Amino acid sequence: xxxxxxxxxxxxxxxxxxxxxxxxxxxxxxxxxxxxxxxxxxxxxxxxxxxxxxxxxxxxxxxxxxxxxxxxxxxxxxxxxxxxxxxxxxxxxxxxxxxxxxxxxxxxxxxxxxxxx
Amino acid sequence: xxxxxxxxxxxxxxxxxxxxxxxxxxxxxxxxxxxxxxxxxxxxxxxxxxxxxxxxxxxxxxxxxxxxxxxxxxxxxxxxxxxxxxxxxxxxxxxxxxxxxxxxxxxx
Numbered sequence: 001x002x003x004x005x006x007x008x009x010x011x012x013x014x015x016x017x018x019x020x021x022x023x024x025x026x027x028x029x030x031x032x033x034x035x036x037x038x039x040x041x042x043x044x045x046x047x048x049x050x051x052x053x054x055x056x057x058x059x060x061x062x063x064x065x066x067x068x069x070x071x072x073x074x075x076x077x078x079x080x081x082x083x084x085x086x087x088x089x090x091x092x093x094x095x096x097x098x099x100x101x102x103x104x105x106x107x108x109x110x111x112x113x114x115x116x117x
Numbered sequence: 118x119x120x121x122x123x124x125x126x127x128x129x130x131x132x133x134x135x136x137x138x139x140x141x142x143x144x145x146x147x148x149x150x151x152x153x154x155x156x157x158x159x160x161x162x163x164x165x166x167x168x169x170x171x172x173x174x175x176x177x178x179x180x181x182x183x184x185x186x187x188x189x190x191x192x193x194x195x196x197x198x199x200x201x202x203x204x205x206x207x208x209x210x211x212x213x214x215x216x217x218x219x220x221x222x223x224x225x
């Protein structure tokens with residue numbers, strides 16, 4: 001049974017850096033497995049943030065200049081770092097495991113991150 | 118890249134069938150659908166346009182014509198009341214997933 005769990009600060013100050021980690025169990029970071037971050041502002045729809053796999057990553061062009069997604073295979077987790085945050089980055093952030101091809105098979109429960117001073 | 122277009126809301130009585138459209142999908146068969154109950158994470162219900170993951174009710178079915186994908190819920194039940202999102206991989210030189218605007222299904 002694949003399980004994903006997001007963790008990180010629930011409150012970030014404007015202009016600061018939002019950092020989240022997704023712990024994965026029941027699946028390995030093997031070649032061919034993609035891992036994704038998705039977010040959902042309160043009361044709004046879903047937005048794809050980006051994905052990572054062993055050989056690289058793909059980012060949403062609208063966030064690319066502020067975004068880094070990394071992988072820690074030894075600890076079976078991957079992370080999100082978003083710099084220069086504003087109130088517009090307030091959202092529930094989900095991590096997910098991709099299915100093949102091109103869909104999101106398993107999701108974490110989500111973590112609410114609020115950007116406020 | 119703009120979000121895919123879905124109707125804001127669709128409603129139906131128990132036992133009826135409803136269809137949710139998703140306009141603007143890519144030409145290939147890379148459309149998925151997600152169900153989200155309030156306060157919960159989205160759940161995959163359809164992938165590759167027509168395929169259902171194990172454990173998903175056969176009452177959910179998908180289809181696609183041109184750039185419009187559709188999700189049909191047959192035999193509507195109270196538990197189907199939720200938000201539904203389509204998603205398509207835009208493809209091209211930059212890998213990009215785009216979600217639909219979301220549809221709230223209400224069971225009357």
